[in-house]
Amino acid sequence: MPLVVHAIPAFTDNYIWLFHQPDDHKAYVVDPGDAKPVLEVLDKLNLSLEGIIVTHHHPDHVGGIDQLLETSPIPVYGPEGIPQITHILKDGDALKLDPISFDVLAVPGHTLDHIAYFSATEPLVFCGDTLFAGGCGRLFEGTPEQMWHSLSRLAGLPSETLVYCTHEYTEANLKFALAVEPENKTLQQRVLQVQLQRQQRQPTVPSTLAVELSSNPFLRSSQPSVIQAAEQYSGQVTMSESDVFTIIRRWKDGF
Numbered sequence: 574m575p576l577v578v579h580a581i582p583a584f585t586d587n588y589i590w591l592f593h594q595p596d597d598h599k600a601y602v603v604d605p606g607d608a609k610p611v612l613e614v615l616d617k618l619n620l621s622l623e624g625i626i627v628t629h630h631h632p633d634h635v636g637g638i639d640q641l642l643e644t645s646p647i648p649v650y651g652p653e654g655i656p657q658i659t660h661i662l663k664d665g666d667a668l669k670l671d672p673i674s675f676d677v678l679a680v681p682g683h684t685l686d687h688i689a690y691f692s693a694t695e696p697l698v699f700c701g702d703t704l705f706a707g708g709c710g711r712l713f714e715g716t717p718e719q720m721w722h723s724l725s726r727l728a729g730l731p732s733e734t735l736v737y738c739t740h741e742y743t744e745a746n747l748k749f750a751l752a753v754e755p756e757n758k759t760l761q762q763r764v765l766q767v768q769l770q771r772q773q774r775q776p777t778v779p780s781t782l783a784v785e786l787s788s789n790p791f792l793r794s795s796q797p798s799v800i801q802a803a804e805q806y807s808g809q810v811t812m813s814e815s816d817v818f819t820i821i822r823r824w825k826d827g828f
Contacts, residue, residue: 576673576695578737580776581614583607586741587633588778590699591620594672599623601670603690603699604739608637612644624670627651627658628701629687634739652686662688675699680727682720683710689727697735697779700727705738706780707763708746709791711826717819721794724818728792732783743767743777746789749828753790753802753821760788794818 581589583606590603591614600620604627605611615622624647625638638649638657650660650668662668664679668690675690680703689700702710703720704727712720727736747764754760763784767777786792793799794817803820804810812820 576692576697578697578779579614579618580778581610582741583610584633588737588739588741588776589637590737590739591615593620601626602641603737604628604634604701605637605641606633606635608640611637611641623647625649625651625657626668626690626699627655628689628699628703628739629684630655631684631702634701652688654686664688678726680723682712682715682717682723685714687715687723691730691734693731695735696731696733697737698727698730698782699737701739703727703738704736704785704789704791705740705746706736706743706778706785707750707767707789708742708825709789709822712822717822718815720822721815721818724791728782728786730782732781732786734782735779736782736785737779741777743780744771749825750788750790752828753824754788754793754796754798757788757798763788790821791818794821 576592577595579591583589587606589605591600593600598620600622601624602611648659649657650662651658653661662677666677668675675692678689680687680689683702689698691698703723744767750760770777790799794814800817803817806824807820
């Protein structure tokens with residue numbers, strides 16, 4: 574049976590992901606920036622927290638770890654450099670949480686330590702702040718080339734992969750996407766769908782990788798429409814896919 578994944582809202586626009594097997598009370602949490610809402614959901618659903626999974630070191634992803642550890646000394650999985658990590662993970666590692674297993678992917682760009690967790694059996698990916706619905710993370714530490722490589726790795730996952738990012742940025746991201754590709758019919762329909770979801774106060778994530786490939790400009794640097802938009806914005810011509818991404822990301826920063 575498919576994994577049960579709960580979206581726990583936190584702060585103004587974060588999502589903390591809590592998952593478990595449908596017939597099991599053992600749960601794991603991804604990027605708990607705040608412990609309080611996690612503890613409330615665990616209590617409400619009668620779940621036992623068995624481990625913490627971290628994608629990167631930003632406070633809104635790790636700020637609740639200490640309080641959660643006060644409840645029990647559970648393992649904390651994530652990249653090197655975060656004090657609470659008990660099991661350091663790096664690119665190519667496998668995280669096995671019986672009966673689910675994740676492939677660990679290094680996806681630097683937003684931060685240098687950023688990793689993502691992909692399960693082929695679901696399939697799904699917990700991608701933190703690297704890939705967003707309709708967008709991608711800002712470059713706080715890495716280079717545009719690193720981010721483009723990271724996004725390309727995620728783009729190579731199966732198209733049916735569910736994309737569990739950690740912010741409700743979709744509506745704003747798609748507004749920018751329309752500026753890049755105003756004639757993209759798939760994007761136009763997605764905008765209407767997301768507007769309806771937000772009017773009803775529903776999460777717009779997860780999306781699927783197929784949806785992102787068809788409407789997210791940061792995964793579409795090889796598409797003529799995106800190349801043309803980047804050329805018009807920058808005044809440059811004959812660019813690599815990485816160059817196109819760099820220009821689109823710079824455009825978004827000032828949008």
